[in-house]
Amino acid sequence: MAQQPLLPVEEARARILATLHTTPVETVPLSRALGRVLAEEAIARRTQPPADLSAMDGYAVRASDVASVPVRLTVVGNVPAGSFHSGQLNEGEAVRIFTGAALPRGADAIVIQEDTDREGDVVVVKEAAAAGQHVRVCGLDFRTGDAGMPAGRRLAPADIAFAAAMNLATLSVRKRPVIAFFSTGDELVPPGTEPGPNQIVSSNNDGLAALILEAGGEPLDLGIAPDRTGAIRDAAERARDADMLVTLGGASVGEHDLVREALMPLGLDIDFWKIAMRPGKPLMYGSLNDKPMLGLPGNPVSAYVCAVLFLKPAIQRMQGGDSALRTTLARLGRDLPANGSREDYVRAGLDHIHGELPVATPFELQDSSMLSILADAGCLIIRTPGAEALNAGGIVTVLPLRA
Template identity: 35%
Template sequence: MITYDEAIHRVIDTVKVLPPVEETIENALGRVLAAPVRARWAMPPVDNSAMDGFALKGTGLTAGSELRVVGFVPAGRPFTQAISEGEAVRIMTGAPIPAGCDTVVPMEEAEVEDDRIHLSKTPGPGQHIRRRGEEFEEGEPLLSPGTPLYAGEIALLATAGISTVQVYPRPRVALLATGDELVELGAPPGPGQIINSNTYLLAARLREEGCHVLPLGIARDEQRDLGDKIAAGLRLDVLITTGGVSVGDRDLVQDALGQHGFSPIFWKVKIKPGKPVLFGTAGKTAVFGLPGNPASSASTFELFVRPALRRMAGFRDPLPPRLKVTLSTAIDGGEKRQRFLWGTLHEDQGSYHFNPSSRQSSGQNRSLQGAQALLPVPAESPAIAAGTTVEVLLLRLPPGQSLQETVPQQSEP
């Protein structure tokens, strides 16, 4: 049985970045840039005022100097009249600096009397002027491949005149739950039956990751129904199944996948929860067979599926970032498999503490409620005392935490 480290390396080595597509910047939010972007023009395109005030030639002026106001420059309109010494032009923020002017005096530093102003302070040479190209020049590189596009990047692209970009597409993911014991939400469970909650959990996480999701419903424990739904799922980039990957008489997923060209890469990993997780490919489709227990399904999604999706979507660091934290309560040791414990984070005097959830059962959705991180506990580990510094796999940023303060688990292979 392979370890988690061996398994995740196989996943990352197997899945490939999806071919880039061209997208408008309105639809590129959250996507990863696939090609470099250069500015179409300089920004600012001309010298302009950073303040509402008066544009003038500042040489030789001091507090008390008097100047005659000879015009007005609103934003968006050039001023063509030549400006001489002893003259000033009222100017608005963003308006082009008139020829002959090299300084802007803010409104609050000038006393206005009819068509004249008196300076209350000695102006500094070149003050309050935004210089042409100080943000970027025409043709200057702005963003490099691998950059995630968030609001700031979208604004920069728009400013530079970029309306479309090459990005990696959002992965298309099919979800298939398996098992005769499952019923859909809204149907009353019969004796021995439970609601198909895994599909809701995984669909929500997939949408949080920006994926396109195709729920395939529930496949019954018989080959024909299972095979038909698997065939539909293999048309997408990723197929995720839940349940049916253990060793019971009704665990038919591997056999059904084998009828559709599935090549297994691993089955069973030395972890708890999630030991019977399955991974492989069928053509160009990555296939994950997750255990049916809710917390096992959730943990194997975070440990294996999410990194694969991020790899496909072009992220440089597809694995969860690690965050050093202080353990709030003691952890038992001695387990034969590596454990991953759900927990929450809280800040105390500038450092973060990890609180393991009181419920760690693989069969409970309550294990997942509010979880922000997973704590890896090595196989055969001794007990870990409260107050020990440990590293957790970060699932959600706690308030006030930035990714720059975390340690990447691994750079892109």
């Protein structure tokens, strides 16, 4: 294959996202909707509150009767939550009421019980109450037919409670995209096994599966393919029903990188295969029989960083959600040297300080094989190509890695 210029990160991400299609719509119960992406607006099926309700324990009154206090009112009823007072509240009357109960007709204010004294069938009101005081008016939260949540929202626990309050037992969401993946390499063995001479424990599959789940996808782990074209083809064939295929390793140029050699006869069409970034230069993207295919580097840190930058947004796009990277500003905690010609993603700790910008402190060692540093990193400091040296205290753009 002819040499290809290094592609800028933003252009590579844009080219990937432009090729993707949203997954089909399915209906799920609320118990299975957490983390899913809404495919349609969630429309309220009821008004909440359905009537004017008391926000406090106390007495329902007419504000005009308690404008001047103290005043004595006759108690004509008792209304716990879930019940109601059938009569009309007239001048000089009050109804004992509890939080969540509907206001009687004629009442327009609540006097809290701490501002009253009870004397048999009479309540002495000691504090005035204006109209609307401690009243949750009908429709305060939402009304029947209101669009409660927009399509494209990834559902959090509070959203599930909101949907339930809107009287929705199910929601229309995008199907979780199935992301099939496999690693390549004779040197790799699964975790929990005893590596032989010159072998290493594979960390990529489990880490990638976790990232796919976090992004809202469904991981399909196809294991480790030995460095043989037949084995690589067999693994790719097992991804036929997936929404995307991801390979780990074999994306760079070299006599032992067999992914392209193995998959070209199966219809692999490559868009690009080198990115102007560090870590993660040997990243490949294309399609295999019209299925999106992403080739991640085999290096564990490079694979993870590339998955954060390219695979996670892709999964979010396939669900119809927001695929933008959530970067923020931070103050640099340690001097950084000038950057080279590639966009650099520097692993750093991220310390949050109340009322100030967080502090991003780069780790002294940035070797792309060191997963211990990646696990400790709170963010990636994004350094543009050719960025000048920056002293501690300077402002940097960071991509947080943890919620």
